[in-house]
Amino acid sequence: MRGLMDKIKNLVIYDADKEFYAKVFPDSVTKKDLLRLRIMTHADLPSVLEIERKNYHFPWEEDIFTDCFKAGYSCWVCELDGKVLGYSLLSMAVGEAHILNISVDPTEQKQGIGRKMLEHLIEFARGRAETIFLEVRPTNTAAIALYEDIGFNEIGIRKGYYPAENGREDAIMLALELF
Numbered sequence: 001m002r003g004l005m006d007k008i009k010n011l012v013i014y015d016a017d018k019e020f021y022a023k024v025f026p027d028s029v030t031k032k033d034l035l036r037l038r039i040m041t042h043a044d045l046p047s048v049l050e051i052e053r054k055n056y057h058f059p060w061e062e063d064i065f066t067d068c069f070k071a072g073y074s075c076w077v078c079e080l081d082g083k084v085l086g087y088s089l090l091s092m093a094v095g096e097a098h099i100l101n102i103s104v105d106p107t108e109q110k111q112g113i114g115r116k117m118l119e120h121l122i123e124f125a126r127g128r129a130e131t132i133f134l135e136v137r138p139t140n141t142a143a144i145a146l147y148e149d150i151g152f153n154e155i156g157i158r159k160g161y162y163p164a165e166n167g168r169e170d171a172i173m174l175a176l177e178l179f
């Protein structure tokens with residue numbers, strides 16, 4: 001019976017609307033299955049800014065997000081039942097993709113949302129760029145663990161890149177080849 005359920009689940013999950021399936025067989029769909037990635041809009045900014053302020057000592061203000069929209073950067077939210085749980089932003093120029101921000105609501109962290117968004121950005125960049133870059137604070141052990149697990153390699157240090165309580169903090173630069 002279980003094998004049959006798994007088969008049906010795999011078939012239907014693959015081809016049908018997951019939310020509809022979740023209503024019919026609620027136990028067989030995980031929260032992760034129901035996460036949706038979609039393009040960020042201005043209407044998302046209140047939720048995005050709330051998460052941004054919870055996550056960072058030096059959060060981006062609204063104008064930075066709107067500048068990213070204007071610049072045509074790839075801006076995404078990850079949502080569940082219409083609630084924004086995380087977001088990610090990627091710029092692209094001459095064969096280089098750059099992750100500008102990736103952030104998950106603190107109450108929703110450690111459930112695979114960051115990994116899902118990062119994998120999505122990598123797939124989005126593949127075929128459009130040869131390398132994907134990002135910066136991270138050396139103290140951000142959770143993010144570094146995620147990036148290294150995905151396969152990013154350290155390529156250098158940017159001195160005094162981030163604002164910090166007592167002046168500036170260096171950034172570790174990481175890169176992943178996409179071919």
Ligand SMILES: CC(C)(COP(=O)(O)OP(=O)(O)OC[C@H]1O[C@@H](n2cnc3c(N)ncnc32)[C@H](O)[C@@H]1OP(=O)(O)O)[C@@H](O)C(=O)NCCC(=O)NCCS
Pocket residue numbers: 055101102103104105108109110111112113114115116135136137140141142143145146147149
């Ligand atoms: C970094 C961040 C986006 C990760 O999102 P997340 O949804 O919590 O991460 P996931 O649940 O997908 O975890 C993926 C991997 O990251 C690593 N990881 C995540 N949180 C971790 C923690 N607290 N400690 C150690 N490793 C951690 C693990 O390797 C994990 O893999 P595992 O689940 O197989 O153990 C999230 O912690 C966050 O929003 N932090 C605040 C904002 C930020 O610092 N963004 C990055 C700026 S460079």
